[in-house]
Amino acid sequence: MSSNKVRYLIFFQYFGTKYSGVVRAPETQAVLGVQNYLEVAAQKLRPVNKVKFTISSRTDSGVHAICNSAHVDIERDPDKSPFSEAILVKALNFHLHPEPISILKAIRVSDDFHARFKAMSRTYCYRLVTGCKHTDLPVFERNLCWAASQSHLDVPQIQEAARFFVGTHDFSGFRSADKNTPFKSPVKTLLQAYIAPSTSVLQDPLQNSDLQYWDFTFKSKSFTYNQVRRMTSALVAVGLGHLTPQHIKIHLEERKPPVFPLNIVAPPCGLFLKEVEYDERDLKPELRRRSPGDT
Known part of the structure; x- marks a missing residue:
C-alpha cells in the first residue's frame, strides 16, 4: 500500500x-x-x-x-x-x-x-512616517515603519515620480548586489507603484498631530534584490526636494543609481510583503484539466 x-x-x-x-x-x-x-x-x-x-x-x-x-x-x-x-x-x-x-x-x-x-504577482508595501525622529516614534511603531524625515513630503511630486517606475524597465540603478544568490535579470515589469496615507498601528495617546504615516505600494511578478527599498528611498528624496520626478526617469534610462543627500537604502523595518497572487486554476487541479473555452 x-x-x-x-x-x-x-x-x-x-x-x-x-x-x-x-x-x-x-x-x-x-x-x-x-x-x-x-x-x-x-x-x-x-x-x-x-x-x-x-x-x-x-x-x-x-x-x-x-x-x-x-x-x-x-x-x-x-x-x-x-x-x-x-x-x-x-x-x-x-x-x-x-x-x-x-x-x-x-x-x-x-x-x-x-x-x-506559479506566483503571478507579489505586492510589497513600504510603510513610513514623517514629522519625527525614530526615537520619537511610539514604541510599538519602531519596528514597523521608517521615520524617514522630520519634514513632510511633497506627495504630488512623489506620485508623479512613481509613475515612471510602472512598466517594463531595467532596474539596475535600483538594486543591490546580492553575493549570496545567483545573478538575476534586472529587467522587471512593475504593475503598480503608488503612495497613500496610512495609519498608526496603535494611536498615540498624546495625539502627536505632526506625525504623518504613508504606505508606498509596489506590485510586480518579481523584484530584484532590495529594489523596493531603493525605490522607496528615491521617492522619499523626491518628496523632500532632493530629486525631481524627471531624475527618476533619467536614472531608469541610464541604469545608474540616483545620488542625493543621505543616499541610503530604506531600512527593512518598514517593508511588508503584502500579497502573493496565483491563478485560481493552478490552485484547483480540477480546473486545470478544463480548457478556457469549456463551460
Whole structure:
C-alpha cells in the first residue's frame, strides 16, 4: 500500500524583526529564519518524510509579511488519511506558538505545483512616517515603519515620480548586489507603484498631530534584490526636494543609481510583503484539466 503524500500551498504571516529572514538559516546560526520554525512545526506532525518548505518570496532580516506563501509535501503512514486543510492550519499554528508566525491558510494542490514559479504577482508595501525622529516614534511603531524625515513630503511630486517606475524597465540603478544568490535579470515589469496615507498601528495617546504615516505600494511578478527599498528611498528624496520626478526617469534610462543627500537604502523595518497572487486554476487541479473555452 502506498503512503499518503500531499502537496499543500501554505499562506503565512510573520513579524520579521527577530528572524534572519524568511529562508532557512544554518542551525548553528544564532538567529534563525522563519523557514526553520515552519519546518520544525511540520516535523512535529510526525510525517513519514523530512519536510521542506519551498518559499515563494524571499524577505530579508527585519522584513515582515502580511502574507507570504510556500509549498510543502507532507507524507503520512499508509493507514492515515492526509491532513485536511483546516486541521493542518490548526496543527501548525499550535506547534508554532509562541513564535510571531501564523499560518493563514492551506490549500491542497497538484504534485507539480511550485509556490515560487506559479506566483503571478507579489505586492510589497513600504510603510513610513514623517514629522519625527525614530526615537520619537511610539514604541510599538519602531519596528514597523521608517521615520524617514522630520519634514513632510511633497506627495504630488512623489506620485508623479512613481509613475515612471510602472512598466517594463531595467532596474539596475535600483538594486543591490546580492553575493549570496545567483545573478538575476534586472529587467522587471512593475504593475503598480503608488503612495497613500496610512495609519498608526496603535494611536498615540498624546495625539502627536505632526506625525504623518504613508504606505508606498509596489506590485510586480518579481523584484530584484532590495529594489523596493531603493525605490522607496528615491521617492522619499523626491518628496523632500532632493530629486525631481524627471531624475527618476533619467536614472531608469541610464541604469545608474540616483545620488542625493543621505543616499541610503530604506531600512527593512518598514517593508511588508503584502500579497502573493496565483491563478485560481493552478490552485484547483480540477480546473486545470478544463480548457478556457469549456463551460
